[in-house]
Amino acid sequence: MSVTVVVGAQWGDEGKAKVIDLLARETSVVARYQGGHNAGHTVVVGTEKYALQLIPSGVLYDHVTPVIGNGVVVDMPTLFAEIDRLESRGISCAKLKVSSQAHLIFPWHQSFDAISEGNLGENKIGTTLKGIGPAYADKARRVGIRVGACVDLISFAEQVRQRALIENDEVIHAGGERLDVEAIVEQFVVFAKRLQPYIADTIGLLHDAVEDGQDVLLEGAQATFLDLDHGTYPFVTSSNPTAGGASVGSGLGPRLLDRIIGITKAYTTRVGSGPFPTETLGEIGEKLVDIGREFGTVTGRRRRTGWVDCVMLRHAVRVNSLTELALTKLDVLDTFDEVKVCTGYRIDGELVHGYPDRSEVLAQVIPDYVTLPGWKTELRSCRSVDDLPAEAKAFITVVEQQSGVPIHIIGVGPERDDVLDWTPASIFGGKS
Ligand code: GDP
Ligand code: IMO
Ligand code: MG
DSSP states (O other): OOEEEEEESSSSOSSHHHHHHHHGGGOSEEEEOSBOTTOOEEEEETTEEEEESSSOGGGGSTTOEEEEOTTBEEOHHHHHHHHHHHHHTTOOOTTOEEETTSEEOOHHHHHHHHHHHHHHGGGOOOOOSSSHHHHHHHHHHTOOOBGGGGGSHHHHHHHHHHHHHHHHHHHHHTTOOOOOHHHHHHHHHHHHHHHGGGEEOHHHHHHHHHHTTOOEEEEOOSOGGGOTTTSSTTSSOSSOOSHHHHHHHHOOOGGGOOEEEEEEESEEEEOSSSOOTTBOOHHHHHHHHHHHTOBOTTTOOBOEEEEEEHHHHHHHHHHHTOSEEEEEOGGGGTTOSEEEEEEEEEETTEEEOSOOSSHHHHTTOEEEEEEEEOOOSOOTTOOSGGGSOHHHHHHHHHHHHHHSSOEEEEEOSSBTTOEEESSTTOTTTOOO
């Protein structure tokens, strides 16, 4: 029995879904613990590509119970569109459970997201405009509506109407478009009715699974440096993707978390605004975008790209208590003559190894790199360490040594089987 957390160690899109998919082969329950439909999690199975936003990536396996935990914010229109899309492709969502304590997203949250971004102008966060921040703000203000409210449709309709009337005034006051309150009430009552069979006490369910000796996977969305507390504030999301958030957002206390896997690409990407020390503009940046297909799953935006940053990874190890890292998209570097690993930052010419506590400082640092020869070999068909060229092994070793935790899983392509064990026999056991 074990509880494993999969958490992004950078700024998102590290390939969390692919690692979840790999580990879910041996797992009974996969639970999302924060975020919402701002996430875009891709799993590639042969010629089939599944892009998931709200439903845990484990849904692709019949033996998995997918859970949307209490820490998630749920957009019902997106959830049902996703269920319909999956079911039309033969993937059953019948076992899906949605926490009664999760909060709901409503159209006014999306209005406020757009208004706030518009007001920020050039300083905008670059959010996904899905209403995530405003929904979490309502949760913190204690005026949010929870999934559990859908159980009683009459009282739910009244709660939505009351909230919508108040929010509508604020939307109009802030310069947004008037919402059709009655249309929203009518539409959301239909959604609420459809949600009813999925609503569950997911905290009890997860504890029962653990006590029953089953394996549980907690699927993070976003990432460490988008975390509301630990990320590059204010250029962050409004939840806690870090491992502490996995406890809060699932209800499984911290002592139950056995294995905490940080996912990092062999380089770095970021969507939206904010500091990015190792960002590479020009030819190298373009090449990473082209080969890595670095366009957002949710918004289609081009991702910013740069070299892998071990100062960030060391910080991710600390704030998440990472037990290991998974290194994905190594194959994207196949054609580079040389590859770089950031090992420290210079501030006013002085070398520092720690991660700055202020975003303003992070925006000023100059990265210090170790430059290594590229391997100039296609890695996609590699299935064991022995298949890897010496240069690729040297690169992995530097990242491993610099980050301070073992690397177990290496990604060498987008497909389910494009992985190898850096430490043999580690994928399922997590032990070296
Ligand atoms: P997530 O949000 O962390 O789950 O990651 P995304 O799904 O948004 O983005 C990762 C992208 O990289 C997806 O298109 C994956 O199919 C792809 N991917 C994952 N691992 C690898 C890998 O090892 N190599 C390559 N080339 N692509 C990968
Ligand atoms: P996955 O789970 C990458 C970014 C947005 C923006 C900031 C705040 O696929 O890794 P929000 O809409 O959350 O208020 O936007 O966070 N962002 C992501 N970037 N991957 C994601 O999810 C993201 N979810 C949000 O681009 O900069
Ligand atoms: Mg993504």
